[in-house]
Amino acid sequence: MVQVNFHTPDGEKISIDAPEGESVMQVAVQNGIRWIVGECGGSLMCATCHVYVDPDNSQRLGVASDDEDEMLEAAASPRTECSRLSCQIRLGEADQGINIHLPPTQR
Amino acid sequence: MSSGAHGTVVVGAGHGGVETAVELRGRGYDRPILLIGDDPHEPYQRPPLSKELKADEPPLLPLRTTSMLKDLDIEVWLGTRVGRLDRAARTVHTDDGRTRGYDHAVIATGARSRPLPIPGIELDGVHYLRDYDDARAIARRLPGCRDAVVIGAGFIGLEFAALAASVGVRVTVIEAGARAMGRAVSAPTSAHFAALHRAQGTELVFDVTVERIVDEGGRRAVVLADGRVARGALVLVGVGVVPNDEVAGDAGLPVENGVLVDDGLRTVDERIWAVGDCARYPSPYAPGTVRLESVQNATGQAATVAAAICGHREPYRDVPWFWSVQGPAKLQIAGLRHAESTAVVRPESRAGRLAVYCFRGEQLCAIETVNSAAEHLAARTAIERRIPITPADVVAEGFVLRDAVRTHQAA
Numbered sequence: 001m002v003q004v005n006f007h008t009p010d011g012e013k014i015s016i017d018a019p020e021g022e023s024v025m026q027v028a029v030q031n032g033i034r035w036i037v038g039e040c041g042g043s044l045m046c047a048t049c050h051v052y053v054d055p056d057n058s059q060r061l062g063v064a065s066d067d068e069d070e071m072l073e074a075a076a077s078p079r080t081e082c083s084r085l086s087c088q089i090r091l092g093e094a095d096q097g098i099n100i101h102l103p104p105t106q107r
Numbered sequence: 108m109s110s111g112a113h114g115t116v117v118v119g120a121g122h123g124g125v126e127t128a129v130e131l132r133g134r135g136y137d138r139p140i141l142l143i144g145d146d147p148h149e150p151y152q153r154p155p156l157s158k159e160l161k162a163d164e165p166p167l168l169p170l171r172t173t174s175m176l177k178d179l180d181i182e183v184w185l186g187t188r189v190g191r192l193d194r195a196a197r198t199v200h201t202d203d204g205r206t207r208g209y210d211h212a213v214i215a216t217g218a219r220s221r222p223l224p225i226p227g228i229e230l231d232g233v234h235y236l237r238d239y240d241d242a243r244a245i246a247r248r249l250p251g252c253r254d255a256v257v258i259g260a261g262f263i264g265l266e267f268a269a270l271a272a273s274v275g276v277r278v279t280v281i282e283a284g285a286r287a288m289g290r291a292v293s294a295p296t297s298a299h300f301a302a303l304h305r306a307q308g309t310e311l312v313f314d315v316t317v318e319r320i321v322d323e324g325g326r327r328a329v330v331l332a333d334g335r336v337a338r339g340a341l342v343l344v345g346v347g348v349v350p351n352d353e354v355a356g357d358a359g360l361p362v363e364n365g366v367l368v369d370d371g372l373r374t375v376d377e378r379i380w381a382v383g384d385c386a387r388y389p390s391p392y393a394p395g396t397v398r399l400e401s402v403q404n405a406t407g408q409a410a411t412v413a414a415a416i417c418g419h420r421e422p423y424r425d426v427p428w429f430w431s432v433q434g435p436a437k438l439q440i441a442g443l444r445h446a447e448s449t450a451v452v453r454p455e456s457r458a459g460r461l462a463v464y465c466f467r468g469e470q471l472c473a474i475e476t477v478n479s480a481a482e483h484l485a486a487r488t489a490i491e492r493r494i495p496i497t498p499a500d501v502v503a504e505g506f507v508l509r510d511a512v513r514t515h516q517a518a
């Protein structure tokens with residue numbers, strides 16, 4: 001199990017233990033973290049799974065594919081250097097305790 | 108909100124039904140919610156069933172976890188079919204003899220595979236693909252299968268064809284119409300995908316119907332109307348769907364290839380609503396009424412109905428969008444195309460990409476893109492805001508949709 005900490009736009013922290021191999025988007029949607037929509041089910045088609053990865057979890061930064069990069073440009077909330085599409089983050093051991101900040105809007 | 112213990116009963120636990128229940132709670136609805144579905148599995152996502160295979164098993168990706176539904180106090184009856192809806196008594200009756208009253212009922216019964224009435228359709232090795240059990244039966248047969256025949260070049264048939272070809276299966280696709288996905292996409296997009304499937308080694312046969320399927324000792328022979336025969340260890344039939352509108356129809360609600368609802372998705376009975384594949388509604392993006400088959404349509408409509416049940420009734424006006432994945436190509440469609448619309452291909456220099464703009468007269472009505480997600484997202488805004496884009500704009504040098512949208516929004 002990998003612990004994922006979601007930080008809502010109003011400062012609440014929600015921690016969820018998720019199986020390795022699941023994407024952060026899946027974990028969020030299945031557990032009702034409503035700031036992540038995941039409309040396309042993780043096919044890299046909708047940009048409604050946009051999140052800000054905490055700078056401390058740098059293993060997940062600067063590694064977006066070209067497709068993801070293009071999609072992030074079109075995300076509804078502003079893009080920063082911490083932006084990722086959470087369907088592209090498959091949880092592994094190295095992500096233990098990862099902090100994910102949720103954007104105010106996805107549409 | 109009315110008092111009493113009934114609350115809302117949702118019939119059908121697919122994309123639309125589950126989202127309706129969850130959205131109701133998200134909006135603070137505090138009455139009982141009962142979700143009834145005839146599928147025995149925990150509610151799951153359908154799109155991966157024709158796009159992914161995991162070690163001989165299809166992926167079962169839950170829409171929401173059971174524990175989340177429990178936490179939200181949503182009661183779920185799986186493997187349970189609703190046989191009858193009694194509008195006078197305001198009760199829902201299941202085939203296994205249970206009854207529940209409702210203040211509001213939401214019909215989210217989806218659609219089922221359209222049966223192909225030909226001899227041999229019942230043979231072992233002939234499959235439809237709509238639910239998890241269908242996908243599992245196919246996935247179990249696929250290993251060791253050298254060739255397959257797909258009847259129908261629609262989304263499901265072609266997604267399966269790409270998946271099978273990717274694991275080394277020789278696929279033949281038989282289509283009665285003249286082109287791939289002919290009812291859903293423009294001719295240039297059809298041509299793009301036909302070329303892609305052929306490049307994967309798949310044979311596409313157009314303009315011919317299937318007469319019968321014959322068992323040839325373990326292999327299936329699909330006999331065509333012109334006498335040709337296509338052979339495969341597995342046959343997939345993907346000739347469209349039929350809406351599950353019987354529960355509504357039997358209750359005396361108007362149905363017409365789908366449950367008829369108004370622009371706020373309510374039936375003529377003010378306590379009964381319909382969402383998703385089973386609902387036919389007037390869309391601001393097309394003349395007359397439409398019945399759409401997409402995840403976005405089901406979940407968007409679910410949100411509208413949940414809001415209405417909570418007292419915020421508004422017309423449903425989300426821009427329709429859809430996606431399909433076939434091999435290396437991700438197709439996205441924003442808006443609704445019409446049979447008579449004209450297609451303008453945007454000049455494109457990058458390999459593997461395509462953008463087709465569809466116009467009804469001078470009005471942009473749909474944009475089909477391949478491997479161009481950012482352009483698709485801009486397309487949704489362009490269509491929703493009715494941003495004036497002409498066929499001449501599309502072919503002009505240096506045209507970038509996102510810039511056109513931004514310029515218009517700034518103005």
Ligand SMILES: Cc1cc2nc3c(=O)[nH]c(=O)nc-3n(C[C@H](O)[C@H](O)[C@H](O)COP(=O)(O)OP(=O)(O)OC[C@H]3O[C@@H](n4cnc5c(N)ncnc54)[C@H](O)[C@@H]3O)c2cc1C
Binds near residue numbers: 123143154217
């Ligand atoms: C293999 C496949 C791939 C797809 N790929 C895509 C894609 O890539 N992109 C996309 O946008 N869309 C895709 N779709 C379409 C999308 O899945 C549907 O549009 C969506 O599921 C519609 O949701 P729904 O809730 O209306 O119906 P469904 O998800 O079909 O749910 C309806 C449920 O109600 C149940 N039911 C019916 N009658 C009764 C009854 N009397 N009592 C109890 N339960 C009942 C049904 O068994 C079903 O479980 C795909 C569909 C399939 C089958």
Ligand code: FES
Binds near residue numbers: 040
């Ligand atoms: S879920 Fe759609 S892009 Fe991530």
